[in-house]
Amino acid sequence: MTPESHAAAAARLTGRRAGSERRVSGAVAEVDLGGGQSVMVKRGHGPGAAGAEAAGLRWLADAGAVRVPAVRGGDDVWLVTDRVATGRPGPQAAARLGRDLAALHAAGAPAFGAAPPGGPRDAWIGMAPMRNTPGEDWPHWYAEHRVLPYLRQAVDSGAMPAAGAAAVERVCDLLPALAGPAEPPARLHGDLWNGNVLWGADGHAWLIDPAAHGGHRETDLAMLRLFGCPHLDLVLGAYREAAPLADGFGARVPLHQLFPLLVHTVLFGGGYADQAVAAACAALAA
Incomplete structure (x- = not known):
């Protein structure tokens, strides 16, 4: 057929x-x-x-x-x-994106790990399966449902060496102390890297290919920093004006980048395991 x-x-x-x-x-x-x-x-x-x-x-x-x-x-x-008719990234669109992301996150979610209404529990992030299992405590939920599942897959496939896995596991053990002040669940895009931001001909940024779920708002922002984004300083500056971030956000970026880096390790191997270990070590040193 x-x-x-x-x-x-x-x-x-x-x-x-x-x-x-x-x-x-x-x-x-x-x-x-x-x-x-x-x-x-x-x-x-x-x-x-x-x-x-x-x-x-x-x-x-x-x-x-x-x-x-x-x-x-x-x-x-x-x-x-x-x-979406695309154009070129500009400073006004970047600042508008920062304010819009702040409003999106403030719309909230029922729980960390909550799936969108009508969305399946077994979803995807890119080409990797992603399970949306709700939880009330972000540090424990993030470790159990976003970091450790991909770490185990990376170890089982041989992409992640034992010493690197130990560093990531140490981060998970210390997450309650590393996570910063508690925040309510935010409504996340969930896969917010630069490739999923379209700079429209209408002067606005458009978001595509979400892995939407309830999570910590800093995860979206950290992912946006992971592979670069035009005018990122303007995006983050406008975000902070609309919704100030807790002190120490910069030091927590590697912690939030662990999730996408481990997903990439599972999907592509290569140097992503090294980047994930480096992020774990940076989170521990913060």
Whole structure:
């Protein structure tokens, strides 16, 4: 049986006649629906991935804070969203992004690890499975459900040496003391690296590909710093003006970066294990 094309999925899920498609990647294509409208059509890479992303986009949109592409259709396999016309990053858009992120986080979540309404417990971050298991205490929840599951996978695959794993485990043991002041659960994008920020032609930043869940707001900000972001100083400055961060945020950045670095270690191996160990050592030295 021939797999359904991106254009055919777009037509079925939107009820519109689909025209040409332009492949963006193996999983994503831009499809012309006529009348000047184009949509992005994405094939989920695992069970529940498309539905989890759709639920995350809707949850972020419901906060009325950040700009995300509207969901136009979807099922267990496919997700159809509006296409965002892209431009260049600028200082005004960066400052606006900082303020919008502060408002998104303030919209809150029922618990740390809470999934978006209608979203599955077994979700994804990028190509890696991510389980949304609620918890009330951030340090223990972060260790049990965000750090240790990926550390165990990295060790089992041989990507993480025993000495490095011991440093990460030491961080988990000391998390209550390293975490800073307690904060309520924030509504997170959850995979907020620069590649998931589109600088729109309309002068706004748009967020795509969320791994949305309830978490600590510093995790989104630390992830945004991990691989670089244009005008990051303006993003963080505007965020702090709208929602001041607890003292010591800079020293806690490596702690929050442990999660995405371990995910990358599981997915890609290589030097990410070294980066994760370096982050663990920096967190311990803070």
